[in-house]
Structure formats: structure tokens, C-alpha cells
Amino acid sequence: MGNPNRDNEYLGKLQDYFSQYRSLPSYAVIGEMLGMASKSAVSALVKRLTLAGYIEMTPDRRLAPTKRFFERELADFPVPAGLPAAANDAMSDALTVDEYLIPRPSTTVLVRVKGDSMIEAGIHDGDIAVVEKRHAANLGDKVIAIVDGEYTLKTLAKDKLGFLLQPENAEYAPIRPREGLEIYGVMVGLIRKYR
Amino acid sequence: MGNPNRDNEYLGKLQDYFSQYRSLPSYAVIGEMLGMASKSAVSALVKRLTLAGYIEMTPDRRLAPTKRFFERELADFPVPAGLPAAANDAMSDALTVDEYLIPRPSTTVLVRVKGDSMIEAGIHDGDIAVVEKRHAANLGDKVIAIVDGEYTLKTLAKDKLGFLLQPENAEYAPIRPREGLEIYGVMVGLIRKYR
DNA sequence: GCTCCAGTCGAACAATCGTTCAGATAGACT
DNA sequence: AGTCTATCTGAACGATTGTTCGACTGGAGC
Numbered sequence: 001m002g003n004p005n006r007d008n009e010y011l012g013k014l015q016d017y018f019s020q021y022r023s024l025p026s027y028a029v030i031g032e033m034l035g036m037a038s039k040s041a042v043s044a045l046v047k048r049l050t051l052a053g054y055i056e057m058t059p060d061r062r063l064a065p066t067k068r069f070f071e072r073e074l075a076d077f078p079v080p081a082g083l084p085a086a087a088n089d090a091m092s093d094a095l096t097v098d099e100y101l102i103p104r105p106s107t108t109v110l111v112r113v114k115g116d117s118m119i120e121a122g123i124h125d126g127d128i129a130v131v132e133k134r135h136a137a138n139l140g141d142k143v144i145a146i147v148d149g150e151y152t153l154k155t156l157a158k159d160k161l162g163f164l165l166q167p168e169n170a171e172y173a174p175i176r177p178r179e180g181l182e183i184y185g186v187m188v189g190l191i192r193k194y195r
Numbered sequence: 196m197g198n199p200n201r202d203n204e205y206l207g208k209l210q211d212y213f214s215q216y217r218s219l220p221s222y223a224v225i226g227e228m229l230g231m232a233s234k235s236a237v238s239a240l241v242k243r244l245t246l247a248g249y250i251e252m253t254p255d256r257r258l259a260p261t262k263r264f265f266e267r268e269l270a271d272f273p274v275p276a277g278l279p280a281a282a283n284d285a286m287s288d289a290l291t292v293d294e295y296l297i298p299r300p301s302t303t304v305l306v307r308v309k310g311d312s313m314i315e316a317g318i319h320d321g322d323i324a325v326v327e328k329r330h331a332a333n334l335g336d337k338v339i340a341i342v343d344g345e346y347t348l349k350t351l352a353k354d355k356l357g358f359l360l361q362p363e364n365a366e367y368a369p370i371r372p373r374e375g376l377e378i379y380g381v382m383v384g385l386i387r388k389y390r
Numbered sequence: 391g392c393t394c395c396a397g398t399c400g401a402a403c404a405a406t407c408g409t410t411c412a413g414a415t416a417g418a419c420t
Numbered sequence: 421a422g423t424c425t426a427t428c429t430g431a432a433c434g435a436t437t438g439t440t441c442g443a444c445t446g447g448a449g450c
Contacts, residue, residue: 005396012301019300023218023259027438038399043438045397061406061438064218070293074305074323097293097305101388110292122317122387142389190387191292192317194337200426222408236428238408256408256436 007048010034014055015069024055024063070096101189107133109185111144111153118142118153121168123190129153130189135182142187147177151184202243205229209250210264219250219258265290296384302328304380306339306348313337313348316363318385324348325384330377337382342372346379 013033018024025033027042036042046063049055053068071094102108113127121142123129129144137143143156145165154165154175165175208228213219220228222237231237241258244250249264289295297303308322316337318324324339332338338351340360349360349370360370 009301015300019294019298021253021257021259023253023257025253025255025257026436028436029255036398038401039438040400040440041398043440046438058216058218058220060220060224062216062218062220064216072297072300072303072305074307076307076309097296097386098291101292101386119317122314122319122322124317127317188389190385190389191296192385193296194383194385221406223406231428233429233431234408235410235430238410239427241408 007045007052010045011049011054014049014065018065018069024065067096068094070098072097101130101191104132108188109133110191111151113153117167117169117172118155119169121155123153123168124192126192128191128193129187130191131185132188133185137183137186144184144187145177146182146184147175153187156183202240202247205240206244206249206264209244209260213260213264219260262290296325296386299327303383304328305386308348312362312364312367313350314364316350318348318363319387321387323386323388324382325386326380327383328380332378332381339379339382340372341377341379342370348382351378 014024014030017033024030027039027046030045031037031039031042034042034045036045046055050057053066055063055069056066058064073094109131111129111131113123113129114125116125119125123142129142131144137156139156139158141156142153143165144151144153145156146152147165152165152175154167157164157166157174161176163177163181165177165181167174209219209225212228219225222234222241225240226232226234226237229237229240231240241250245252247263248261250258251261253259304326306324306326308318308324309320311320314320318337324337326339332351334351334353336351337348338360339346339348340351342360347360347370349362352359352361352369356371358372358376360372360376362369
């Protein structure tokens with residue numbers, strides 16, 4: 001062929017564009033962006049990407065990304081620094097971050113973690129906890145519980161006296177609810193961002 | 196005025212459309228959708244919504260939703276005091292977890308963490324590291340480096356002898372690269388899922 | 391060497407784009 | 421009542437859209 005397959009690189013630029021503007025550009029602008037001089041080249045590219053399932057046409061013939069457009073490759077080993085094509089081969093799995101973390105959006109809440117009472121479980125101050133709202137939990141689950149009208153993230157435990165909320169930090173004492181234990185939700189994921 | 200203000204209703208339909216197609220339609224289709232017979236009415240509406248900050252124009256004059264476009268009435272859920280604010284400010288101005296963690300999709304890779312050499316930094320075996328591919332890093336950054344052809348996640352440090360890769364686990368020894376240090380990428384985020 | 395052929399170029403095309411403007415409509419105000 | 425004023429209509433406009441087609445390019449593979 002005239003060129004090695006650069007569609008992956010092209011797709012990447014489109015993903016960057018969409019993540020910035022939440023909209024896909026026109027063929028002319030795509031061409032400019034990708035260094036193509038003719039719209040017919042873009043047209044062919046769009047056809048290829050559509051076939052591959054990354055983009056689609058709305059009923060009124062506008063470009064729109066599909067779900068696959070947002071998939072990321074999850075590599076067990078990072079790939080040798082080299083061609084983007086190589087990165088494809090080593091892709092062990094593809095997933096969208098949102099779907100991975102939040103399978104049930106309507107009952108899921110994000111809560112910013114405060115304090116270091118859970119630091120030995122690798123949950124730091126400022127992290128974001130992905131919490132699924134429900135009232136039932138298993139022992140060992142990290143739960144958001146309501147104690148004296150306050151919300152607190154602890155590990156659910158139990159001893160001969162009953163349920164208790166266990167911090168993951170030796171400097172903190174377990175909390176034993178005076179009355180029934182009210183659980184707001186169960187922590188199902190963690191998000192952290194380094195700046 | 197000729198009509199009560201129906202912009203809210205119009206906005207709602209645009210939101211529905213976007214959530215279905217991930218793209219905003221042309222003026223003609225908007226008019227059809229909203230029951231407007233003339234594109235100039237749509238043009239005026241777009242001007243109003245732009246002014247109100249719900250939509251904007253990309254550099255190539257395409258309609259694109261803004262963050263405010265995705266705001267929802269929060270009247271429905273009187274969430275117990277303390278939490279709702281946390282959920283909202285947790286991701287500040289990002290619409291999705293994906294967007295929050297991955298501003299530049301094409302240079303970002305997800306890598307599954309193996310081993311517990313970084314456990315004191317709250318990075319556990321099985322966690323997913325969000326890695327931005329680049330060769331430059333700052334001291335203190337957690338980097339994926341290439342040492343003897345192997346990829347390893349460590350904290351970048353430096354002493355009088357030069358750069359070294361510092362594990363975050365007292366039981367591991369620092370790695371001092373024999374030759375130049377090659378950096379594959381910088382860890383910018385962390386994702387963990389509890390099952 | 392030679393042929394393939396996916397990818398790109400360049401130009402021409404009708405269709406659709408969003409803008410503009412003058413005029414009609416109808417609720418809100420005095 | 422009459423006047424305002426924001427909204428919508430309808431038509432005309434040049435600009436831009438995406439499609440199409442024939443020709444060119446340069447690795448891959450015989």
C-alpha cells in the first residue's frame with residue numbers, strides 16, 4: 001500500500017479533538033488536522049473508521065463517535081516504545097473507564113475522601129471513592145456509614161459484641177455504633193489523580 | 196414576548212439528542228425537532244443558549260455542548276447533608292470519569308500494576324495506572340521506566356550519584372540504572388476496583 | 391524486474407450549511 | 421386601549437458541506 005496503516009494515529013487525533021471540544025470536526029478540518037490535502041482521503045478514512053466501529057453517522061449525516069471510540073487499551077505490559085501499531089498487538093483488553101468503574105450510574109455516587117483514616121488500605125486524602133448506594137454490605141467491605149449524622153468511610157467488621165467500623169490506620173480507634181448501623185453505600189472503586 | 200420562555204424545554208430536547216448520538220444536529224434538524232419552521236428561529240435560539248453558556252462553537256463553527264449543557268436539575272435528590280457537595284466538586288468540571296482522568300487520550304495508556312513495590316504510596320497489586328506517555332518527568336513523579344528491557348513503576352528520585360528509581364516499599368531496594376534512564380511515561384492517575 | 395492495491399490527491403458537483411433581513415405574532419406592560 | 425419586545429416566519433444569500441471519479445504514489449509480494 002502507499003502508506004503503512006496510520007489509522008490508529010488518525011483515530012488518536014480525533015479522540016483528542018473530541019475530548020477537547022465534544023464534537024467531531026468537518027472533513028476539511030480533519031484533513032487539515034491529519035495532514036491530508038484532499039477531502040476524499042478523509043472520506044475514505046471515515047469509511048474505514050466507520051467500518052471498524054469507531055464512528056458512525058447520525059440520521060442527519062453528521063459524524064458521531066460510538067462507544068468504542070472511547071475505549072482504552074489496557075496493557076499488562078507497557079509496550080516497547082515504538083510504533084503505535086505495535087501497541088495494538090499487545091493490547092490485552094479494551095474498556096471504557098466509565099463503564100469499568102460505574103456499571104450502575106443511577107445508584108453510584110462519587111465522594112471525595114477526607115483524612116487518612118484509611119491510608120493503610122491505600123485510600124488517601126483527596127482520593128475519590130466510587131460508592132454504590134445500598135444498605136446491605138458484607139464484612140470486609142469498605143462502606144460509607146452514617147454515624148451520629150456524620151458520613152464516614154470505614155471497613156465493615158464484626159466481633160462478638162456486634163458490628164463495628166474499622167479504620168485502616170493504627171492510630172485510629174474502631175467505631176462502635178451505639179444503635180443500629182446505617183449504611184449509606186458500599187465503596188466499589190477508587191479514583192486518584194496526580195497533578 | 197410572543198411565547199413564554201421555552202428555551203428550557205428546547206435545551207432538554209437537545210440534551211436528549213446529544214445523549215443519544217453524542218453529536219448536535221444541524222439548524223435545520225433542530226428546527227424540525229423543536230417544531231420551528233425557520234432556521235432563523237433556530238439561529239436565535241442558538242444565540243440565546245450560547246449566551247447562557249450551554250453550548251458553544253468549535254473553531255470550525257460546529258455546535259458543541261459545554262459543561263453546563265450536562266447540568267441536571269438537582270431538585271430531585273435531596274441527598275443527606277454532607278454528601279451532595281462532595282459528589283459535585285469531586286470531579287469539578289469534568290463530565291465523566293474518563294474525561295477527568297484522561298485529557299489526552301492518544302498519549303494515555305492504562306497499565307495494570309503488578310507487585311507491591313509501591314504499596315506505601317497506596318498503589319496496590321492489580322490497580323490500574325493511568326500513564327501519560329512522555330520521556331520527561333520531574334523528581335517525585337511516579338514513572339514507568341525501562342530498565343534492562345523491563346518495565347517498572349517507581350518514583351523518580353535523585354541523589355549525588357544521579358537518578359534512581361525509588362520503590363515505595365521498605366522491603367525493596369532502589370534501582371540505580373547502569374546507563375541512561377529511559378522513561379516510558381508518567382503516572383497521572385490511578386483506578387482501583389473492589390469486587 | 392513487475393504487478394497489485396490501499397491510500398491519497400485534485401477537481402467538479404449538487405446539497406446543505408448558517409446568516410441575514412423585513413415582516414408577522416402574541417404575551418406583558420402601562 | 422395601545423405599545424413593547426422577544427420570538428418566530430419566510431425567503432434569499434454566499435459559503436461550506438460530503439460525495440464522486442479518474443489519476444498518481446509507493447510498499448508488498450510474486
